Amino acid sequence: MRKKRFNTRSKAKEELDVDITSLLDILVILLVFLLKSYNASDLKLEVAKNIELPNSKSQQLGNMAVIVQVSAEKDLWINNKKIGRLPASISEEKIDLLYSALEEEGKKQDEFIKGLEETAQNNTDKGALATRKANRKRVNIVMDQSLPYEVLRKVMHTSALAGFPEFKFIVQGNF
Protein backbone atom coordinates (compact mmCIF):
# COMPACT_ATOMS: atom_id res chain seq x y z
CA MET A 1 0.00 0.00 0.00
CA ARG A 2 2.73 2.41 1.04
CA LYS A 3 4.75 1.48 -1.99
CA LYS A 4 1.84 2.25 -4.28
CA ARG A 5 1.38 5.71 -2.77
CA PHE A 6 5.06 6.45 -3.19
CA ASN A 7 4.95 5.48 -6.88
CA THR A 8 2.05 7.84 -7.60
CA ARG A 9 3.94 10.79 -6.12
CA SER A 10 6.99 10.22 -8.30
CA LYS A 11 4.85 10.10 -11.48
CA ALA A 12 3.38 13.54 -10.70
CA LYS A 13 6.85 14.99 -10.48
CA GLU A 14 7.67 13.95 -14.07
CA GLU A 15 7.99 16.83 -16.54
CA LEU A 16 4.93 17.41 -18.71
CA ASP A 17 5.75 17.20 -22.41
CA VAL A 18 3.23 19.34 -24.40
CA ASP A 19 2.95 18.60 -28.10
CA ILE A 20 2.99 21.99 -29.86
CA THR A 21 3.17 20.65 -33.43
CA SER A 22 -0.48 21.51 -34.21
CA LEU A 23 -0.06 25.00 -32.70
CA LEU A 24 2.98 25.58 -34.89
CA ASP A 25 0.99 24.46 -37.95
CA ILE A 26 -1.70 27.05 -37.21
CA LEU A 27 0.90 29.76 -36.65
CA VAL A 28 2.60 29.04 -39.96
CA ILE A 29 -0.74 29.20 -41.83
CA LEU A 30 -1.60 32.49 -40.05
CA LEU A 31 1.82 33.88 -40.89
CA VAL A 32 1.45 33.08 -44.60
CA PHE A 33 -2.06 34.60 -44.67
CA LEU A 34 -0.92 37.77 -42.91
CA LEU A 35 2.16 38.12 -45.09
CA LYS A 36 -0.12 37.96 -48.13
CA SER A 37 -2.39 40.72 -46.81
CA TYR A 38 0.50 42.93 -45.70
CA ASN A 39 0.31 46.41 -47.15
CA ALA A 40 3.19 48.87 -47.14
CA SER A 41 0.93 51.86 -47.78
CA ASP A 42 0.74 54.54 -45.07
CA LEU A 43 -2.88 55.31 -45.98
CA LYS A 44 -5.16 54.31 -43.13
CA LEU A 45 -8.70 54.39 -44.35
CA GLU A 46 -11.98 53.52 -42.69
CA VAL A 47 -14.44 53.33 -45.54
CA ALA A 48 -17.65 55.03 -44.38
CA LYS A 49 -21.04 53.37 -44.30
CA ASN A 50 -22.83 52.94 -47.65
CA ILE A 51 -19.77 53.47 -49.79
CA GLU A 52 -19.09 50.86 -52.42
CA LEU A 53 -15.73 51.50 -54.00
CA PRO A 54 -15.40 51.12 -57.78
CA ASN A 55 -13.27 48.22 -59.00
CA SER A 56 -10.06 49.00 -60.80
CA LYS A 57 -6.98 47.36 -62.28
CA SER A 58 -4.76 49.92 -60.55
CA GLN A 59 -1.89 48.59 -58.43
CA GLN A 60 -0.68 51.95 -57.17
CA LEU A 61 -0.64 52.12 -53.37
CA GLY A 62 -2.30 55.07 -51.68
CA ASN A 63 -0.55 57.70 -49.58
CA MET A 64 -1.50 59.57 -46.45
CA ALA A 65 -3.36 62.79 -47.28
CA VAL A 66 -6.71 64.45 -46.59
CA ILE A 67 -9.53 61.96 -47.18
CA VAL A 68 -12.87 63.15 -48.56
CA GLN A 69 -15.61 60.53 -48.60
CA VAL A 70 -19.03 60.78 -50.26
CA SER A 71 -21.57 58.03 -49.64
CA ALA A 72 -24.42 56.90 -51.88
CA GLU A 73 -26.75 59.16 -49.82
CA LYS A 74 -24.31 62.04 -50.44
CA ASP A 75 -23.12 62.18 -46.84
CA LEU A 76 -19.75 63.92 -46.58
CA TRP A 77 -16.79 62.87 -44.45
CA ILE A 78 -13.40 64.49 -44.02
CA ASN A 79 -10.69 62.37 -42.43
CA ASN A 80 -13.27 59.83 -41.19
CA LYS A 81 -15.37 62.58 -39.54
CA LYS A 82 -18.85 63.29 -40.87
CA ILE A 83 -19.36 66.96 -41.73
CA GLY A 84 -22.84 66.89 -43.24
CA ARG A 85 -24.85 65.96 -46.31
CA LEU A 86 -24.82 67.41 -49.80
CA PRO A 87 -28.14 68.92 -50.90
CA ALA A 88 -30.15 66.80 -53.34
CA SER A 89 -29.50 69.25 -56.13
CA ILE A 90 -26.42 71.43 -55.99
CA SER A 91 -26.77 74.38 -58.28
CA GLU A 92 -23.37 75.90 -57.58
CA GLU A 93 -20.07 74.32 -58.56
CA LYS A 94 -18.48 75.05 -55.17
CA ILE A 95 -19.73 73.05 -52.17
CA ASP A 96 -19.46 75.57 -49.30
CA LEU A 97 -19.64 72.95 -46.56
CA LEU A 98 -16.72 71.02 -48.04
CA TYR A 99 -14.77 74.15 -48.92
CA SER A 100 -14.73 75.53 -45.37
CA ALA A 101 -13.80 72.12 -43.88
CA LEU A 102 -10.98 71.64 -46.39
CA GLU A 103 -9.70 75.16 -45.87
CA GLU A 104 -9.53 74.48 -42.13
CA GLU A 105 -7.73 71.20 -42.78
CA GLY A 106 -5.26 73.01 -45.03
CA LYS A 107 -4.52 75.54 -42.27
CA LYS A 108 -3.97 72.71 -39.78
CA GLN A 109 -1.55 71.02 -42.17
CA ASP A 110 0.35 74.26 -42.78
CA GLU A 111 0.73 74.79 -39.04
CA PHE A 112 1.91 71.21 -38.59
CA ILE A 113 4.48 71.60 -41.39
CA LYS A 114 5.67 74.89 -39.88
CA GLY A 115 6.07 73.23 -36.49
CA LEU A 116 7.99 70.34 -38.03
CA GLU A 117 10.27 72.73 -39.91
CA GLU A 118 11.20 74.41 -36.65
CA THR A 119 11.78 71.23 -34.69
CA ALA A 120 13.06 68.74 -37.30
CA GLN A 121 16.63 67.80 -36.46
CA ASN A 122 17.22 64.15 -37.22
CA ASN A 123 16.72 62.31 -40.52
CA THR A 124 13.43 60.71 -39.43
CA ASP A 125 11.85 64.12 -38.75
CA LYS A 126 13.23 65.49 -42.01
CA GLY A 127 11.78 62.49 -43.88
CA ALA A 128 8.38 63.04 -42.25
CA LEU A 129 8.53 66.72 -43.17
CA ALA A 130 9.34 65.93 -46.81
CA THR A 131 6.40 63.47 -46.99
CA ARG A 132 4.04 66.00 -45.42
CA LYS A 133 5.14 68.67 -47.89
CA ALA A 134 4.79 66.31 -50.87
CA ASN A 135 1.26 65.34 -49.82
CA ARG A 136 0.12 68.83 -48.83
CA LYS A 137 -1.83 69.44 -52.04
CA ARG A 138 -3.14 65.92 -52.32
CA VAL A 139 -6.69 64.80 -51.59
CA ASN A 140 -7.86 61.19 -51.48
CA ILE A 141 -11.37 60.96 -52.91
CA VAL A 142 -13.44 58.01 -51.71
CA MET A 143 -16.75 57.99 -53.51
CA ASP A 144 -19.58 55.53 -53.96
CA GLN A 145 -19.46 53.99 -57.41
CA SER A 146 -23.16 54.69 -58.11
CA LEU A 147 -22.80 58.48 -57.84
CA PRO A 148 -22.82 60.54 -61.04
CA TYR A 149 -19.82 62.44 -62.35
CA GLU A 150 -21.59 65.71 -61.44
CA VAL A 151 -20.87 65.04 -57.73
CA LEU A 152 -17.25 64.11 -58.42
CA ARG A 153 -16.72 67.23 -60.52
CA LYS A 154 -18.04 69.45 -57.72
CA VAL A 155 -15.90 67.69 -55.12
CA MET A 156 -12.82 68.09 -57.32
CA HIS A 157 -13.65 71.73 -58.08
CA THR A 158 -14.15 72.56 -54.39
CA SER A 159 -10.97 70.68 -53.36
CA ALA A 160 -8.91 72.50 -55.98
CA LEU A 161 -10.27 75.87 -54.82
CA ALA A 162 -9.45 74.99 -51.19
CA GLY A 163 -5.82 74.27 -52.09
CA PHE A 164 -5.91 70.54 -52.89
CA PRO A 165 -5.49 70.24 -56.68
CA GLU A 166 -3.93 66.74 -56.73
CA PHE A 167 -6.76 64.22 -56.79
CA LYS A 168 -6.29 60.57 -55.91
CA PHE A 169 -9.30 58.36 -56.53
CA ILE A 170 -9.40 55.51 -54.05
CA VAL A 171 -10.49 52.31 -55.74
CA GLN A 172 -10.78 48.65 -54.92
CA GLY A 173 -8.10 46.51 -56.50
CA ASN A 174 -7.81 42.88 -57.48
CA PHE A 175 -10.30 43.33 -60.32
Next chain:
Amino acid sequence: MGFRTKKKKAAPCKPNVIPILDAVFIFIFFLLMSAQFLEIYEIGSDAPAVMTVQEDKKDKKPPLNLTLEISKEQILVKTGLDGNIAKTIGLKNDNYDLELLSKALVDIKKKHVGETSVIIKPSKDVLYKKVVYIMDTCREVPSEVGAVVAKNDKGETVETRELFNQIIFETII
Protein backbone atom coordinates in the same frame (compact mmCIF):
# COMPACT_ATOMS: atom_id res chain seq x y z
CA MET B 1 32.68 -4.84 -27.00
CA GLY B 2 31.56 -3.56 -30.37
CA PHE B 3 28.04 -4.90 -29.76
CA ARG B 4 27.76 -2.88 -26.55
CA THR B 5 28.70 0.41 -28.27
CA LYS B 6 25.93 -0.07 -30.84
CA LYS B 7 23.37 -0.64 -28.15
CA LYS B 8 24.03 2.75 -26.52
CA LYS B 9 21.76 5.07 -28.47
CA ALA B 10 22.00 8.82 -28.02
CA ALA B 11 18.91 10.40 -26.42
CA PRO B 12 16.74 12.24 -29.01
CA CYS B 13 17.74 15.86 -29.16
CA LYS B 14 14.80 18.22 -28.55
CA PRO B 15 15.35 21.68 -30.03
CA ASN B 16 14.25 24.60 -27.90
CA VAL B 17 11.56 26.27 -30.00
CA ILE B 18 10.45 28.81 -27.38
CA PRO B 19 12.49 31.78 -28.75
CA ILE B 20 11.29 30.98 -32.28
CA LEU B 21 7.70 30.94 -31.04
CA ASP B 22 8.22 34.28 -29.29
CA ALA B 23 9.55 35.81 -32.52
CA VAL B 24 6.66 34.35 -34.54
CA PHE B 25 4.10 35.79 -32.10
CA ILE B 26 5.65 39.26 -32.33
CA PHE B 27 5.71 38.97 -36.12
CA ILE B 28 2.03 38.01 -36.14
CA PHE B 29 1.05 41.06 -34.08
CA PHE B 30 3.07 43.31 -36.37
CA LEU B 31 1.45 41.81 -39.47
CA LEU B 32 -2.03 41.99 -37.93
CA MET B 33 -1.54 45.72 -37.35
CA SER B 34 -0.42 46.38 -40.92
CA ALA B 35 -2.78 43.97 -42.68
CA GLN B 36 -5.28 45.43 -45.11
CA PHE B 37 -8.07 43.04 -45.90
CA LEU B 38 -9.70 45.32 -48.47
CA GLU B 39 -7.26 45.87 -51.31
CA ILE B 40 -7.21 49.63 -51.75
CA TYR B 41 -5.31 51.41 -54.48
CA GLU B 42 -5.39 54.85 -56.07
CA ILE B 43 -5.67 56.44 -59.48
CA GLY B 44 -4.07 59.85 -59.76
CA SER B 45 -5.24 62.94 -61.58
CA ASP B 46 -4.27 66.58 -61.33
CA ALA B 47 -6.32 69.70 -61.82
CA PRO B 48 -5.41 71.28 -65.17
CA ALA B 49 -2.72 73.92 -64.77
CA VAL B 50 -2.69 77.01 -66.95
CA MET B 51 0.56 78.59 -68.07
CA THR B 52 1.64 81.03 -70.70
CA VAL B 53 3.93 79.60 -73.36
CA GLN B 54 6.43 81.93 -74.97
CA GLU B 55 6.39 82.18 -78.74
CA ASP B 56 9.94 80.82 -79.18
CA LYS B 57 9.28 77.85 -76.87
CA LYS B 58 6.25 76.61 -78.77
CA ASP B 59 6.43 73.01 -80.06
CA LYS B 60 7.12 72.54 -83.74
CA LYS B 61 4.86 69.49 -83.84
CA PRO B 62 1.15 70.19 -83.25
CA PRO B 63 -0.02 68.82 -79.85
CA LEU B 64 -1.98 65.58 -79.77
CA ASN B 65 -4.56 67.02 -77.35
CA LEU B 66 -6.22 63.62 -76.89
CA THR B 67 -9.68 64.15 -75.44
CA LEU B 68 -12.36 61.63 -74.49
CA GLU B 69 -15.84 63.10 -74.49
CA ILE B 70 -17.99 60.72 -72.52
CA SER B 71 -21.77 60.76 -72.69
CA LYS B 72 -24.20 58.08 -71.50
CA GLU B 73 -24.43 56.59 -75.01
CA GLN B 74 -20.93 56.93 -76.44
CA ILE B 75 -17.32 58.02 -76.10
CA LEU B 76 -15.90 60.41 -78.65
CA VAL B 77 -12.14 60.11 -79.08
CA LYS B 78 -10.93 63.49 -80.27
CA THR B 79 -7.44 64.60 -81.28
CA GLY B 80 -5.78 67.84 -82.28
CA LEU B 81 -6.55 71.43 -81.38
CA ASP B 82 -9.57 71.40 -83.67
CA GLY B 83 -11.00 68.38 -81.87
CA ASN B 84 -11.25 66.06 -84.85
CA ILE B 85 -13.19 62.90 -84.01
CA ALA B 86 -10.73 60.01 -84.39
CA LYS B 87 -13.12 57.29 -83.20
CA THR B 88 -16.62 56.88 -81.80
CA ILE B 89 -17.05 54.16 -79.18
CA GLY B 90 -20.57 52.93 -78.66
CA LEU B 91 -22.19 50.66 -76.10
CA LYS B 92 -21.82 46.89 -75.88
CA ASN B 93 -24.15 45.04 -73.46
CA ASP B 94 -25.09 48.29 -71.67
CA ASN B 95 -21.42 49.13 -71.12
CA TYR B 96 -18.97 51.08 -73.21
CA ASP B 97 -17.02 48.95 -75.68
CA LEU B 98 -13.77 49.27 -73.76
CA GLU B 99 -11.95 46.77 -75.99
CA LEU B 100 -12.57 49.02 -78.97
CA LEU B 101 -11.49 52.07 -76.94
CA SER B 102 -8.30 50.30 -75.89
CA LYS B 103 -7.56 49.39 -79.51
CA ALA B 104 -8.11 52.98 -80.62
CA LEU B 105 -5.85 54.29 -77.85
CA VAL B 106 -3.11 51.77 -78.72
CA ASP B 107 -3.25 52.93 -82.37
CA ILE B 108 -2.90 56.57 -81.25
CA LYS B 109 -0.07 55.66 -78.86
CA LYS B 110 1.85 53.96 -81.70
CA LYS B 111 1.80 57.26 -83.60
CA HIS B 112 2.56 59.43 -80.53
CA VAL B 113 4.65 57.20 -78.28
CA GLY B 114 6.03 60.11 -76.25
CA GLU B 115 2.58 61.39 -75.32
CA THR B 116 1.31 60.48 -71.84
CA SER B 117 -1.68 62.69 -71.14
CA VAL B 118 -5.35 62.37 -71.88
CA ILE B 119 -8.14 64.83 -71.16
CA ILE B 120 -11.36 63.29 -69.92
CA LYS B 121 -14.61 65.16 -70.33
CA PRO B 122 -17.57 63.17 -68.96
CA SER B 123 -21.11 64.50 -69.02
CA LYS B 124 -22.63 65.04 -65.58
CA ASP B 125 -24.91 61.97 -65.63
CA VAL B 126 -22.14 59.40 -66.31
CA LEU B 127 -21.63 57.08 -63.34
CA TYR B 128 -18.38 57.31 -61.36
CA LYS B 129 -17.64 53.59 -61.75
CA LYS B 130 -17.80 53.92 -65.55
CA VAL B 131 -15.39 56.86 -65.41
CA VAL B 132 -13.00 54.63 -63.39
CA TYR B 133 -13.26 51.83 -66.01
CA ILE B 134 -12.41 54.35 -68.74
CA MET B 135 -9.47 55.69 -66.71
CA ASP B 136 -8.20 52.11 -66.34
CA THR B 137 -8.44 51.60 -70.10
CA CYS B 138 -6.55 54.84 -70.73
CA ARG B 139 -3.67 54.00 -68.42
CA GLU B 140 -2.38 50.63 -69.60
CA VAL B 141 -2.20 48.31 -72.57
CA PRO B 142 -4.38 45.25 -71.78
CA SER B 143 -2.40 42.23 -70.56
CA GLU B 144 -3.52 40.09 -73.52
CA VAL B 145 -2.05 42.64 -75.95
CA GLY B 146 1.70 42.96 -76.23
CA ALA B 147 3.66 46.10 -75.44
CA VAL B 148 3.51 49.08 -77.80
CA VAL B 149 6.70 49.34 -79.85
CA ALA B 150 7.21 52.53 -81.82
CA LYS B 151 9.78 55.17 -82.69
CA ASN B 152 9.77 58.42 -80.71
CA ASP B 153 10.47 61.94 -81.98
CA LYS B 154 14.24 61.37 -81.69
CA GLY B 155 14.05 58.24 -83.85
CA GLU B 156 14.70 55.85 -80.93
CA THR B 157 12.68 52.65 -80.64
CA VAL B 158 10.57 52.70 -77.48
CA GLU B 159 8.74 49.74 -75.93
CA THR B 160 6.06 50.54 -73.37
CA ARG B 161 3.00 49.04 -71.70
CA GLU B 162 1.75 52.42 -70.52
CA LEU B 163 -0.77 54.31 -72.61
CA PHE B 164 -1.90 57.71 -71.34
CA ASN B 165 -1.48 57.55 -67.58
CA GLN B 166 -1.58 61.27 -66.94
CA ILE B 167 -5.30 61.84 -66.65
CA ILE B 168 -6.67 65.35 -66.62
CA PHE B 169 -10.32 66.21 -66.07
CA GLU B 170 -11.54 69.10 -68.12
CA THR B 171 -13.44 72.05 -66.63
CA ILE B 172 -12.56 71.41 -62.98
CA ILE B 173 -11.69 75.01 -62.16
